[in-house]
Amino acid sequence: MTRSASPKQIAASLTELWSPRVIAEVDDAYVKVAKVQGTLGWHAHADEDELFLVLKGVLRIEMEQGAVELAEGELFVVPKGVRHNPVAQDECHVMLIERKSTLHTGDVVNERTRSLVEQLRPV
């Protein structure tokens, strides 16, 4: 990336829900943005933490030991191995940071699973 990027603006421009777009890379991690609404489904990433930063709206992250609700501007890291299910009652825009090796829906494949090829389409 040789120019700056606005995660909020790129997230707002996405047309498909639950389909993260890679906007930058930092060492072995990708920075992604996504537009979400509804639920992604329960899954875990055995070896990778996953950071969520809410750009717009509210995101609830359900975990077996409880849930966190993130307002706009708040972040949370789901530790590796923790089963979780992101839920947004209304449209929500998020920024994600996760290692390049991280699979979209972790150990689960469902109708919302997206490959990294789709995530790497040019912004």
Next chain:
Amino acid sequence: MTRSASPKQIAASLTELWSPRVIAEVDDAYVKVAKVQGTLGWHAHADEDELFLVLKGVLRIEMEQGAVELAEGELFVVPKGVRHNPVAQDECHVMLIERKSTLHTGDVVNERTRSLVEQLRPV
């Protein structure tokens, strides 16, 4: 981190300029926030990329091949090995993501250099 955090609120609460505070970790990287004004000084990180996301104000990142100016909500990644100098004419709050091994002012030590011990004080 078992609770959510607001990078904006934590950055606003900092009392010392150019003294990053670690607010979360994602795998081998730290998420930090800092309050900055003036200039940090030219330096490079030979082996680590460095992500800047502006939470408030405007940050100019000078590099030998040119500069980028980041408005609130914009991000930029300084690639490993690239000499850079962050400059903020007015008070600016930033979120940083960099590998845990990253030194504050890289290959340079100056009066603004902070150790990681200071950055890890409880929020």
